[in-house]
Amino acid sequence: MMLLEPSPTPADLRFSLAGIPVRVHPFFWLMAIFIAGLDRDPRAVLIVVVAIFVSVLVHELGHALTAMAFGNRAKIVLWMMGGLAIYEPGTDEWRKRVLIAAAGPLAGFLFAILLAVGLLATGHTLIWIGSGPGAIVPLVNGISTDGLNVLVNALFFVNIMWGLLNLLPVLPLDGGQITRIVLQQVQPAGGLRTAYWVSLITAGGVALLSLTGGRNNLFLTIMFGLLAYQSYQAIQALSGYDGFYDSYSNRRPW
Numbered sequence: 736m737m738l739l740e741p742s743p744t745p746a747d748l749r750f751s752l753a754g755i756p757v758r759v760h761p762f763f764w765l766m767a768i769f770i771a772g773l774d775r776d777p778r779a780v781l782i783v784v785v786a787i788f789v790s791v792l793v794h795e796l797g798h799a800l801t802a803m804a805f806g807n808r809a810k811i812v813l814w815m816m817g818g819l820a821i822y823e824p825g826t827d828e829w830r831k832r833v834l835i836a837a838a839g840p841l842a843g844f845l846f847a848i849l850l851a852v853g854l855l856a857t858g859h860t861l862i863w864i865g866s867g868p869g870a871i872v873p874l875v876n877g878i879s880t881d882g883l884n885v886l887v888n889a890l891f892f893v894n895i896m897w898g899l900l901n902l903l904p905v906l907p908l909d910g911g912q913i914t915r916i917v918l919q920q921v922q923p924a925g926g927l928r929t930a931y932w933v934s935l936i937t938a939g940g941v942a943l944l945s946l947t948g949g950r951n952n953l954f955l956t957i958m959f960g961l962l963a964y965q966s967y968q969a970i971q972a973l974s975g976y977d978g979f980y981d982s983y984s985n986r987r988p989w
């Protein structure tokens with residue numbers, strides 16, 4: 736269900752970037768505001784929403800530009816569960832599909848590196864003050880500015896942490912797609928089922944581990960709990976049959 740493109744609405748924001756049509760569903764802003772945290776002051780929420788928007792767009796551009804480099808048409812849809820880079824007609828070459836899936840998180844890591852280099856090159860100092868969101872403080876001449884701190888921390892956090900989470904072998908995340916493509920290549924008959932088992936175990940493990948983190952990790956617990964359940968359902972649906980998800984193989988969320 737996460738793989739299906741949401742219907743257009745009158746409130747969609749539409750524009751085009753590097754020749755790629757982009758559509759932002761109104762639910763995307765609701766999700767971003769929820770993640771930014773409603774208990775913060777409105778200015779900080781706005782900055783974090785902008786950071787999430789930029790970061791998810793960078794991620795999807797990574798997928799879409801790589802797909803285009805392989806001769807596919809691509810479009811981007813941002814909505815509730817992040818983003819979708821949809822490309823057609825979809826390549827049959829498995830190595831290219833692995834590269835397209837990996838390009839999203841890699842674009843985010845590259846963006847984070849460029850951001851760090853850009854800040855250092857403009858006379859900022861980056862100070863690491865702990866772990867978790869809000870851990871990096873950029874200083875100019877020893878003075879930190881709150882707005883810049885919020886923006887930089889959100890950009891680093893989303894591009895690095897979401898990129899790493901996305902590389903977990905959990906379907907339908909990018910790491911799960913990579914695992915599925917490789918396993919189906921190695922084991923054409925049962926590869927999809929194996930990929931869902933890997934996904935179920937990994938997502939279940941992350942959900943259980945994040946339970947120990949309390950309220951801060953509640954979002955992770957719920958999300959990976961749902962993904963584990965989805966994998967379980969997919970395994971049930973696959974009993975005796977393999978390959979029916981292939982029609983979605985060129986649709987990647989996040």
Ligand SMILES: [Zn+2]
Pocket residue numbers: 794798836839840901909987988989
């Ligand atoms: Zn992705």
